[in-house]
Amino acid sequence: MRPKARLLAPLILAALPAFAPALTQAQEATGPKPPCGGDFGAWVDGVKAEATALGHAPETVDAFFSGIRTDPAVLKADRAQGVFQRDFVDFSRRLISENRIANGRANAERYDATFDRIEAEYGVPRGVLLAFWAFETDYGAVQGDFNTADALATLAHDCRRPELFRPQLIAAIELYAKGGLDPASTTGAWAGEIGQVQMLPEDILVNGVDGDGDGRVDLKNSPRDALLSGGKMLAHLGWRANEPWLQEIVVPEGLDWSQTGLDTQKPVSEWQALGIAGRSGDLGRADLPASVLLPMGKDGPAFLAYPNFRVYFEWNQSLVYVTTAAYFANRLSGAPVYDAGNAAPGLSGNEMVRLQEKLQARGYDVGGADGILGEMTRQAVQAEQQRLGMPADAWPTPALLGAL
Template sequence: MRLKARLAAPLILAALPAFAQAQDATGPKSPCGGDFGAWVEGVKAEAAAMGHASDTVNAFFSGVRPDQAVLQADRAQGVFQRDFVDFSRRLISENRIANGRANAGKYGATFDRIEAEYGVPRGVLLAFWAFETDYGAVQGDFNTVNALATLAHDCRRPELFRPQLLAAVELYAQGGINPASTTGAWAGEIGQVQMLPRDIIENGMDGDGDGRVDLKGSARDALLSGGKMLSHLGWRANEPWLQEITVPESMDWSQTGLDTEKTVSEWQALGVAGRNGNLGPAGLPASVLLPMGKDGPAFLAYPNFRVYFEWNQSLVYVTTAAYFANRLNGAPVYDAGNAASGLSGEQMVRLQEKLQARGHDAGGADGILGEMTRQAVQAEQQRLGLPADAWPTPALLEAL
């Protein structure tokens, strides 16, 4: 869970769980690279120093090997270069909506328990369940230990994956995984809502009462565990997360974006209104989110929306997941508007390079329109006297 980019059989395979990404922002790099066998011996020594018996450690690592297919999947993130309308239309289908509503009924008692204990609405979990594994149908066939070891050995993000590999040793010691046979996503996630080993240790729940946590075979276990994790990540009960809105043409576009918050009543005073139904409580803080600029879809993002980034850090993914939760709860299709053409992946890289050359931190030149790139775009739009709606266009690229 939270390591996504998974668009295989309609899913998305791996954008990195946000909770985990937070770990790689600070601190020294974990040991990585070099001879794989020698590197494994170092991890084994660290696991033993943590208190694991040598027999346990040796058995866990006995068959470990690097998997080149994992590295290939890790480098293939082009799906996140799509804009919100394209991305959401690819992930959300009538069949997926129908299956979601059927599962809401089938597991109604479990969702009732999750809502009572953790305050997480069923639509929210259903959306993640759908996008992660198509309601359990496509859970991934990568050997979990090999995947974690490969990514921990690779020097791109070892500070994320080495702790997860060590957590997998702990999970093995508890009887939670089998190093030889446990499979899942290429990034080491396991089960129907795709949870990393540390998540499973901290949030794994027995939802069907059989005395064990089975996130692969038991939807009830997976859903209850996912609800507990969202709660621990900061989900606020009985509050909205994302709502479609209408925005007046007179809006100061520089006030839009997730880095600007106002109360609902303040947004209402500026002419923001719910497209379908009333906005949230007047004193609730919120941000106006325009994923494709002032002429595209418009949403009001509430505090719970930020919890989505603890699951996945891709803006287009979390916006789609949050919107899909609304659809599963009965909301209509959003108004796609008439947004100006965006940039290709190659053009986005060029834009990010230009933004960074001007002193902005665009989060790297990866061709993906993330929040840091959007903030830099907005600043340059203001400087150039353009509508500062954070949507990069070919005209902006040319102007820079």
């Protein structure tokens, strides 16, 4: 938040609550939810039975659950989503500081050989991983202090997203059996992520790499292990080597705004023919599919999103987060500060809820009236802007709210 299940720990900024985990599209499309809620002890017995049926030794399962308890603070963090209501300029300025840039460049030099290995083996540029490392844990400094086993059990028992967290709890048992997790002492983010780049148990089992050659995968204490594991995970999620991910662009005033947004892709050559140009540097390869992303409408920052940008959503589902992370990767790779433009005022959280309710009443699926401008809401906004004869740039304004 994959929710999709990667999330940001509370560390991102002291002023911001933890991010919701990110889910893969496949996970989001799963069928009925697994058993959840009710008496916690009885529910644990059900998880134990499932784990044993999957081949885990009963004594291992019993030992894992011996001290498990629910953690109300985890549920409180899970419900705290106000951070996603910030717009891109506000959000990115809060997350990207000169200190984070300086530390990123210092770490790029300190772990130069590791980043060279990641680029050679997985095709993931150092700026991309540095940005995740910075946002997730401030380069390993703040990894979260929630008990991992308790957090996963709490969220698997809760009926909001058990389809995501119950498999992660089962994976944690396997990680425990292999010596990679101690249910009594392993800590991390509120949604069960562990280590310097915050990975869930399933991800560690599949993508964990012993980067420093000490014979074990230690994502909490070894930057090399964490970075190589993160690189492998991004490659596993579909990262395409030697291709860009996000690039700031200049857009012509006469562009058909209804063609912008992540649901519309054209080859770079077609965008160039329409007057799109890179703000600094050339655009990507002419045949690369790309989308014009206007996170704050036609008068705000403008980017060209390439196929690799979509991989970011396999790490976290928040549009404002992935856009900021992708942009920060560019900054760490030498790109200039973006042109903030002069975007029209957006909506407050309560106004966004009202807008989403109006859109739902008109038959749009916006993923719930949560006050967060996600991609589903943006698509509905764009459709209504077209219907009303407004510039269809997917940026909701008080004028649009009034018109509805």
